[in-house]
Amino acid sequence: MTAETAALVAPREAGRRISFGWLWSGALLVLLTFLVIYPVAMLVLGALTNTNPVVDGFGIYDLSLKNFITVLGNPNVHFALANSLIACGGGTLLAVIIGLTFSWVVVRTNTPCKRFIAAVSMIPLFVPPLVAAVAWSILASPKTGLLNTMIKWVGIDFRFDVYTMGGLIAIFGIYYAPYVYMFTASALRNMDPALEEAAEISGATPVRILFTVTFPLIAPAIISGMLLSFIVMLGIYGIPAVLGAPGDIPVLTTYIFKLTNWSPPLYSTAASVAIILMIVTGFLVFLQQKVVSGRSYITVAGKAFRPGVMNLGPWRYLTLSLAVIYLIVVVVLPTLALIVAAFRKFLFIRSVESLFDLKQYSLIHFERLFDNPLAVRSIWNTMEVGLITAVFGGILAFAIGYTVHRTNAAGRRSIDVISTLPVAIPGLVIGVAYLWAWIGLPGGLYGTIWILALAFIARFMPDTIKALSTSLLQIHKELEEASWICGKGLLGTIRTIVLPLARPGVIAAMTLLFILAIRELGSSLFLYTSNTMVMAVLLLDYYEGGNVGITSAFSLVQTLLLAVLIGIAHFLSRGGADTSVGRAG
Amino acid sequence: MSAELIVSHLRKQFAVGRPAVDDVSFRVAAGEIVVLLGPSGCGKTTTLRCIAGLEQPTAGTISIGGDEVAAPERGVHVPPRLRNIGMVFQSYAVWPHMTVRQNVNYPLRHRKVPRDEAERKVDRVLELVGLSEYAERPVTQLSGGQMQRVALARALVYEPRILLLDEPLSNLDAKLRLRLRDELRRIIKEAKVTALYVTHDQAEAVVLGDRIGVMENGKLMQMSAPVELYNKPENLFVANFTGVSNLIKGEISAPGAVRLSTGETLRITAPRGKTGDAVLVAIRPENIQLRPNGEGADTNSFPARVIEGHFHGTQTTYALETLGHRIEAIELGTVPRFSAHDTIRVVIPPDHSWVFPQ
Numbered sequence A: 001m002t003a004e005t006a007a008l009v010a011p012r013e014a015g016r017r018i019s020f021g022w023l024w025s026g027a028l029l030v031l032l033t034f035l036v037i038y039p040v041a042m043l044v045l046g047a048l049t050n051t052n053p054v055v056d057g058f059g060i061y062d063l064s065l066k067n068f069i070t071v072l073g074n075p076n077v078h079f080a081l082a083n084s085l086i087a088c089g090g091g092t093l094l095a096v097i098i099g100l101t102f103s104w105v106v107v108r109t110n111t112p113c114k115r116f117i118a119a120v121s122m123i124p125l126f127v128p129p130l131v132a133a134v135a136w137s138i139l140a141s142p143k144t145g146l147l148n149t150m151i152k153w154v155g156i157d158f159r160f161d162v163y164t165m166g167g168l169i170a171i172f173g174i175y176y177a178p179y180v181y182m183f184t185a186s187a188l189r190n191m192d193p194a195l196e197e198a199a200e201i202s203g204a205t206p207v208r209i210l211f212t213v214t215f216p217l218i219a220p221a222i223i224s225g226m227l228l229s230f231i232v233m234l235g236i237y238g239i240p241a242v243l244g245a246p247g248d249i250p251v252l253t254t255y256i257f258k259l260t261n262w263s264p265p266l267y268s269t270a271a272s273v274a275i276i277l278m279i280v281t282g283f284l285v286f287l288q289q290k291v292v293s294g295r296s297y298i299t300v301a302g303k304a305f306r307p308g309v310m311n312l313g314p315w316r317y318l319t320l321s322l323a324v325i326y327l328i329v330v331v332v333l334p335t336l337a338l339i340v341a342a343f344r345k346f347l348f349i350r351s352v353e354s355l356f357d358l359k360q361y362s363l364i365h366f367e368r369l370f371d372n373p374l375a376v377r378s379i380w381n382t383m384e385v386g387l388i389t390a391v392f393g394g395i396l397a398f399a400i401g402y403t404v405h406r407t408n409a410a411g412r413r414s415i416d417v418i419s420t421l422p423v424a425i426p427g428l429v430i431g432v433a434y435l436w437a438w439i440g441l442p443g444g445l446y447g448t449i450w451i452l453a454l455a456f457i458a459r460f461m462p463d464t465i466k467a468l469s470t471s472l473l474q475i476h477k478e479l480e481e482a483s484w485i486c487g488k489g490l491l492g493t494i495r496t497i498v499l500p501l502a503r504p505g506v507i508a509a510m511t512l513l514f515i516l517a518i519r520e521l522g523s524s525l526f527l528y529t530s531n532t533m534v535m536a537v538l539l540l541d542y543y544e545g546g547n548v549g550i551t552s553a554f555s556l557v558q559t560l561l562l563a564v565l566i567g568i569a570h571f572l573s574r575g576g577a578d579t580s581v582g583r584a585g
Numbered sequence B: 001m002s003a004e005l006i007v008s009h010l011r012k013q014f015a016v017g018r019p020a021v022d023d024v025s026f027r028v029a030a031g032e033i034v035v036l037l038g039p040s041g042c043g044k045t046t047t048l049r050c051i052a053g054l055e056q057p058t059a060g061t062i063s064i065g066g067d068e069v070a071a072p073e074r075g076v077h078v079p080p081r082l083r084n085i086g087m088v089f090q091s092y093a094v095w096p097h098m099t100v101r102q103n104v105n106y107p108l109r110h111r112k113v114p115r116d117e118a119e120r121k122v123d124r125v126l127e128l129v130g131l132s133e134y135a136e137r138p139v140t141q142l143s144g145g146q147m148q149r150v151a152l153a154r155a156l157v158y159e160p161r162i163l164l165l166d167e168p169l170s171n172l173d174a175k176l177r178l179r180l181r182d183e184l185r186r187i188i189k190e191a192k193v194t195a196l197y198v199t200h201d202q203a204e205a206v207v208l209g210d211r212i213g214v215m216e217n218g219k220l221m222q223m224s225a226p227v228e229l230y231n232k233p234e235n236l237f238v239a240n241f242t243g244v245s246n247l248i249k250g251e252i253s254a255p256g257a258v259r260l261s262t263g264e265t266l267r268i269t270a271p272r273g274k275t276g277d278a279v280l281v282a283i284r285p286e287n288i289q290l291r292p293n294g295e296g297a298d299t300n301s302f303p304a305r306v307i308e309g310h311f312h313g314t315q316t317t318y319a320l321e322t323l324g325h326r327i328e329a330i331e332l333g334t335v336p337r338f339s340a341h342d343t344i345r346v347v348i349p350p351d352h353s354w355v356f357p358q
Ligand SMILES: Nc1ncnc2c1ncn2[C@@H]1O[C@H](COP(=O)(O)OP(=O)(O)O)[C@@H](O)[C@H]1O
Pocket: A306, B014, B015, B016, B020, B038, B039, B040, B041, B042, B043, B044, B045, B046, B047
């Protein structure tokens, strides 16, 4: 411990300690302003002007609410907004059906292989949305889709078409069901089984119990999961970009990107639409927080319940097969499609026999992918951005989490609020905001790797802090106090007690941040240049360039990379659980 | 209406360990209240849940009003909803998303009771449990005691053949528990329903039950009326559980006499066992009479020394040394008669001491 830190905590030096506290909070607030407040403020300015920051330079704005109002009246915006709401609404409905069914099957029935089903229900969370969309366009495009080739060969007169609103809803629904599942499964687990048993004794049939008691009781969890999946779908770019483009179904996110790709780019219109998207998201986030914090019906009476398990009889094989079908739809089929497309010289498949003709397969797409210097650079760039984001984002999140939860530093409420703000800002909107914040400044961040990393740090700050806070809160306050009593100072305590105990949590949070950063598409779209190309953007480029073979090869490379990283993260966070020595009582 | 319950040779074996319920047989007459009493984990809840149909017994039969509802050997298992029984759960289990009326009306909705008749029934049962003014309230605004009344009303509204109650008062605070305890008996008797009530609280059992069954380790040790249970315990466990705290070792020396290791002989009116058996004599502290030294010597009167006395306000408990044992005695009254180191005499009542094999 240095003399300086000792002085900082000595009671006699209280005056100096307070000024240190202010200095610290002030520094965090400045950093947060730089990361969050400034870009959002620039976005608002951008929405209120009609100047182009690239052409007209930084700081010259012709401010008027008129620009924003004009955008509000634009029928194209209405169309995109309506499409967004329909696609996300339909997708959410499907997600609820799937998520609720599986949570009930896992928690409340005697279906075999429940651990397997529970795992399957969460898998889509790990599939990058863009890769899922690419795979499904290979599977179910109306003309050349592999599924369509198959059913034509079988002789069924039916064709899938994923390039429709229905297709968009279906893909949204199946890939975002885990959000509903997470909430409802834990609500069902925590429910007092006596509530259902009382209904059973009252004379209600099992199906009526489900609809008059079980589902109404977990309604807050269902609504919460619904809102969350809606919010995520609303902000996603990859899926509607891939599936919506051929059928010309613009949603808010794809429309915003189209505006910035116009020539000349309509940056201020994009900012206005981004603000509309942010307002809708913010409202939904507010609703969701209200539902989560509001009175919940779940009545846990403080004892380990044995949730009543329903005996489904022979029907339990039906519920098991539902899970298997789901696994096939979300993972097996898309992976097979990507493999076939990546290794086949030409995707055109005349008949099913030719599908198994090995002469048609080669490594040519992989060779061409890695022959392209841009592809190799994009991989390195992505790793670099991911590493910067993880390290700096992790440190910042630790500093904020510790300040907010473990000190009474001045201004920690504001720090808390500002650092959670990005929850309500979709990635794409962050991208537009950073664009507005930095593109007009000559010699600034724009065009560097750092602007991507800073945008990612801002975007994922709430998730990182939340992940870290859980492990911070698990370290009992008394362990720190014991160290203070032993004569360690604040910094000494953090270094010798908090960091070692929280390290598994910090490493897991950094790994999570790394994974989130390398698959991020929405905010990268607006911030990359040819020098700072990242994998997700290049993948979309390949797809839009029409080269299915290379797209699939690249998708496989990215998926494999992610799978390895997720495995590492899983391993690290399990270590975290094992070393939770500091847990309270 | 109320019906007879017959449980015979009921056994329930969970996946692991000894059976939770082990060869339990008893009968509850129509309109009778029987209490199952026993320490936590002795299998009371499991017995109740088997009768309700929420648990499938491993063996034995259960019949309600002459209908066999569970007989695993013959594959009979009537689901709970068809058994026409009422149940009150320990955790209330009132549905928080409904009002009081909706909660109570719920069972009638599944019995095709005409609407106006259902309304009448709900009103009547709410009056019975004293919740008439609360009918339209959401249950989340009620106190614990009121929620328990809702649960009771919900279980009674369809006039079940049998009412099952699983420690319905254990989640309430002490004062409320006493009040509701007396009221419960009135309500159940007024509803004229056969009731099986589970508790670990002796006082509750004595006040509520027409008969009490004491359980231990999944076995039914004794089932009899409260007075009999306290005055004719059939075994050491029941004696202990109902508060017998003094055990004296000895050997039956002749019919009606037990010789202690210290040489004295105790007269016992109706000892079980034959001459020569090693036994334990069990005596309730309340049944031991204390006399000042020198006062008339009747049967079973022995010298004793007061080790200590604890004043409890309306009674005093004494620890005594006598017959080579440390013995506990309780005397009612607000004036303690003896103090530590006094030499006194104790009288062990021959009619209210029991002998159990050692
Ligand atoms: N579902 C179950 N699975 C396994 N063991 C159980 C289950 N329910 C009860 N038991 C066991 O059976 C025994 C009796 O439990 P219970 O009937 O709840 O006791 P009580 O109600 O008298 O406290 C206990 O040892 C308990 O652990």
